Amino acid sequence: QVHLVESGGGLVKPGGSLRLSCAASGFTFTDHYMSWIRQTPGKGLEWLSYITGSTTYTHFADSVRGRFTVSRDNSENSLYLQMDRLTAEDTGVYYCARMDYSNSYFDYWGQGTLVTVSS
């Protein structure tokens, strides 16, 4: 049974940084691209980034490119999102999701972790 559990959310000041984690289980982690998606009050659901199974390639939405970094540790079945230079607009629930890249959909999601950027 596929299971994704995000952690690392919390309260951070504007300009600060936060690192989110996603623990995956129930499937062969290296076989799948993984994504980060967020839900914010202002923009609703927004895809942020994906990383290939082999970690060779990453891709970002324009809104976070240069501020966010995605990585994964296949030995630990874990996905990470390093978020820097955070602003209030980054406040929201952050989800990790398994991808079917060939068919461009997200077949399993975690329950999300809340990030609040506020002074």
Next chain:
Amino acid sequence: QSALTQPRSVSGSPGQSVTISCTGTTSDVADSKYVSWYQDHPGKAPKLIIFGVSKRPSGVPDRFSGSKSGNTASLTISGLQAEDEADYYCCSYAGTYVFGTGTKVTVL
């Protein structure tokens, strides 16, 4: 890229059918074969219910169906049940992944 447009809310009585529209541009929706739909119950992980415009993952009831015409994709829930009360989001891939604004389905 702007979000796809969905109605803010739709409602229906148990057993009725409801349809949620998802409207984008020609490049967002009309030219994409990668439209998916997600069901989001508060506090739970969003769930894939339609991919590839009209395909259902195994385990998703056949009362959920998807279609597309021009710039608008649609999700129809037939035989509405109480557990279908949730938020629903469309998503299309056309160079990047764009989500809809979300629709709250209320079962009266």
